Amino acid sequence: MTDNLLPAARDILARLIAFDTTSRNSNLELIAWVEDYLSQRGVTSARVVNADASKANLYASVGPNVEGGIILSGHSDVVPVDGQDWLSDPWTVTERNGLLHGRGTCDMKGFIALALAAVPLFKDCAKPVHLAFSYDEEIGCLGAPAMIEEMAAKLPKPALAIIGEPTMMKVITGHKGIAVHEVEVLGHEAHSSLTHLGLSANMVAVELMHDLAELARGLWENADPASPFIPPHATLTIGRMQGGTAPNILARRAHFVFDLRCPPDVDPEAVLAPFKAKVAALDGEMRRTFPEAGVTITRLSNAPPMAPAGSQEAADFVRSLTGDNGPSGVVSYAAEAGQFQQAGFATVICGPGSIEQAHQPNEYLAVEQFERGADFMVRLVQALV
Structure with missing residues (x-):
């Protein structure tokens, strides 16, 4: 299944990178594209907009309307490229030496592309997969709380939330x-x-x-x-x-x-x-x-920070999908994981790529990491069947 997933994910990644969703800009064009992509596959989504409706979160449930599902979450905004020395167009995915260059490939449209590519597979699972895509994470995690509140109120209780920040597919249970x-x-x-x-x-x-x-x-x-x-x-x-x-x-x-x-x-x-x-x-x-x-x-x-306490069962589940046998780690960057945890969701961070590439000129996601992310999505499908 991984081989079938990767071409679709590459195509989706190219589409997502082409949207300049720097936090100072609107993300509505990207959100509209994702809505259309999901609609064409029979999936209904919901927007949660900001005060002036210039930006939006988007969430959607794929699969049955039952408890025990998995949230896959990522932010749609990226940091500016102003003043950075790029060797290629930051809004076009360019592969060089096994690396996928482009603003947001690593942080974190690569994870979003993989989750969207797996939607047709999620539809046949016995437990739902809930997609959650936010705005303005890069300027203080401003967008996600309203979406998280609505998801907590309206969705059948999920088993856990996986925030796809770049961790080299290692399981992270704490952040500042x-x-x-x-x-x-x-x-x-x-x-x-x-x-x-x-x-x-x-x-x-x-x-x-x-x-x-x-x-x-x-x-x-x-x-x-x-x-x-x-x-x-x-x-x-x-x-x-x-x-x-x-x-x-x-x-x-x-x-x-x-x-x-x-x-x-x-x-x-x-x-x-x-x-x-x-x-x-x-x-x-x-x-x-x-x-x-x-x-x-x-x-x-x-x-808020994310505390490692109370996340052991969620971490063990995600480790079973990644093959990561090491101990759970913590990271010094902030993320939306603490907001999901604060709302009562068992939460971990796990996604392809290295945080050391995030925000850098010539930002990249290694093809090897993209492939590991695709393997992760396939194993998630197998765990939910």
């Missing part, structure tokens, strides 16, 4: 959470020689970013040596910053965005409490001098 915050500083413009008449937003922002750098250093220095994560500690990085108008003007506005990634036993709110107290105090001090000035911190997203 991610909390993304934006800090905005408003100052008071003045000539840069007259610092007593103004307040530079940039100078305040630099002070706050220094505090975060010190916080990050403290997390590293106090890492739990027994932690299974690599790196073992919570990590904090500043991913974007901008501020000022000209070198000789005290900046009116500055802002920066940072992410905090915590293992399951670390509370991000507790980690950030001293920093948030500093922001509040600084905001009051600035407003006393210049009422229009101040500093605010806004949480943009807060995706």
Whole structure:
């Protein structure tokens, strides 16, 4: 069956990669194509849209309407290719030396293509396979929660959820959470020689970013040596910053965005409490001098971690499909798996490709990994017959 599955999966992968679903863009063209693909095979799907209906999750059930099914989940969005040096068109699958290059081949349209290619096989299973494709995973796992809530309410209770992030087909039972915050500083413009008449937003922002750098250093220095994560500690990085108008003007506005990634036993709110107290105090001090000035911190997203506890039966089942006899692992990246677990689903991560290729120029999925993913789908069918 694998040989029959692979050509279809390659064709589907090419179609999926051709849609530029960078998170800043709509994913509706891809969603419409998947809807049509499923409809042609007698499968009804449901959209769960965002607030302005510019993006959508999609879920569908293949097979009988009974409990004990398997969720196969992946995100439809990809990261930007801006400024990256690609050797081929990132929106065209290009095979070179046994590697399938293209934005999203590894992270994670390869898994989605394999799941869709297996739909005709899933239709004959005694247990259903539930497909779940989300939007905006790459910017904080924003899209999936509404879909997960609807699936939990409407579907016969599935046995487990498999999130197809790239793991080299190894079974993963834990990941860090991610909390993304934006800090905005408003100052008071003045000539840069007259610092007593103004307040530079940039100078305040630099002070706050220094505090975060010190916080990050403290997390590293106090890492739990027994932690299974690599790196073992919570990590904090500043991913974007901008501020000022000209070198000789005290900046009116500055802002920066940072992410905090915590293992399951670390509370991000507790980690950030001293920093948030500093922001509040600084905001009051600035407003006393210049009422229009101040500093605010806004949480943009807060995706929960996935904890290894309670996933042993699910992990054993998935290992029986992959042939992976090693212990379950954990990963430091964040994923939607924690959201599925939080909703009450037994959850593991397992998918083709290496996370080291994700987000890179000339991103690729090895053909060998794609073939192993196809084998996985065939064995899942055999386990559900």
